[in-house]
Amino acid sequence: MFLAARRVVEDAVESALDALDLPADDLGIEEPPEDVDAILASSVAFRLAGEVGAAPPEVAADLAAEIDPADYEYVGDVTTQGPYLNFLPSNAYFGATLEAAQDDEYGRLDPKDVSVAVEHTSANPTGPVHVGRARNPIIGDALANVLDFAGYDVDRHYYVNDAGRQMAVFTWAYERFDEDELPEPERNRAEYDMVRYYRRGNTVLEDAPEDEVEQAEAEIQSIMQGLEDGDEATYDRVSEVVDTVLGGMQECLARLPADFDDFVKETRFMRDGSTDDLVDRLEDLEEAVYDDEAWQLELDDHGIEKNLVFLRSDGTSLYATRDLAHHEWKFENYDRAVTVLGEDHKLQAEQVRTTLELLGRDTERLDQVLYSYVNLPEGKMSTRDGTGIDLDDLLDEAIDRAREEVEDRLDGRLRNDNLDDADVERIAHQVGIGAVRYDIVSKQPAKAITFEWDRALDFEAQSAPYVQYVHARACGILGEAREAGHDVPDAGDLDADRLDVPEARRLLATIARFPAVIEGAAEDQHPHVVATYTREFADAFNAFYRECPVLDADADKRDERLALVAAARHTVGNALGVLGVAAPESM
């Protein structure tokens, strides 16, 4: 409703300006502060004061006089507060919101018929996912959810770097060492099992006698050459390692949950010839130079000082070359592409964008979302060195702490719904993992995070459980109403006028904003604004909960309050769903 109201208000301001013969290039539409009753406001009067030769409040009053609320369905009244033009919602606005939010898909926007590939995580398949990388799947998955909910056709991609030296080293190490010369795996899962070979391999390459290293390097070289030549046997050897490790990593990511529609392998673009084809076209570009026996792109005219080498002196391609072929593939198969990347890939991201532009691609269709790295207080995390905290360990710890919390609260519990062990376990998972996710997704990606256990696993206010609790409470009310024989009335039978308590109105007004929040989050690729919204929503719901009894309400108010709770449940449930945080029915 808010989206519709905003259009209506824009119309109203525009025609008022028109009627007074004033320019309408900037309508100054904004959302007023919380303590103002209006749902929308305009500050045009400031800008027009000079032109009209009158003080802003006077201009605002003149404009207000030009607008007849009766002409606009969702506008109840237009008032001024000093220089501001305030638009108050009509009863129809509340009625339409209450009705629309009875739909359990409330907030989902109309299909846009636009396909988008969201690529995220894409961590090299070298071992367990660590916390340093956890921001990527969490932001990426939430972003994919946002876009899906906003009406896009979303495919979730994990780009697999299976062609580099790292994988050649891994393959050599896997074939070279025996299980019994390795330490016990930290966890009984594929990537923990496999990473032992990788770490051993790297240790040997660093510390072993020269001739042993030489021998190893020869083998690693031959694997890389095999991949470059498209040798099937080599490809199969590497694939075995890649697929095994990736399978384990996938299980870890699924815990978040973060699932993928497609694992797009880098070698695919070597094998299908698209990288070679791309190299030919790159060589034809004006910016291409053959320098030091390697083909490169001079991008300094495009604001990038660093040359981009796209063909080595030995004639082989680089990661960057294949990634360009990969991006061209996305451009051919999708209307839009979104990539979630760590800030350490920023330069590469700019090179990709610029080069695609040179190749004649419309880079407006590509969005690159960058986030800052998660560091430990003591420094960086690294898979190769085995430093850092595994994402699995973080999630386990989160669940353990949440379980403890649930058990502690069990005694003092007011509600007698007798949670059993399975409930405790379910809640521990929902709250524990939800808290980790919410903590990460609610922050602006650009800000650097230093990981601290206590901060990441704080279940107090402004965290996932605070919002989850609202959902559980709404479910509780609806459940008890059903048991008492009070069903939520049909959407068409509601009269929002009966929600006359300010707290109920404010909750409804908050519900009304949800689709606009989704739209904004999708447009800007900012999933964190959904998290901010859930917090405001929880405040509004808690105030309503405090002031408005539902089950014991007078008969003439109960139906609408029940419907409001149902609407609230859909809204907060869907918002949490978009964030990828579980919405418990009880906790």
Next chain:
RNA sequence: GGGCGUGUGGCCUAGCGGACAGGGCGAGAGGUUCCUAACCUCUCGAUCCCGGGUUCGAAUCCCGGCACGCCCGCCA
């Protein structure tokens, strides 16, 4: 050295041109015969990094500093 990003009460964070800078943590005081107290109410606490500028209006835009982070491989 260059490029990009970040800098908001003791700590974390929202806001990113408009109405007194919102929250949370923390500290203190209260609230449960009533739909879950993982909640609510009240109090304490801010030179919005510093200095200039643009504007009727700047945390927000511009310029110059400072601090921190990331990047600057024929690695991925």
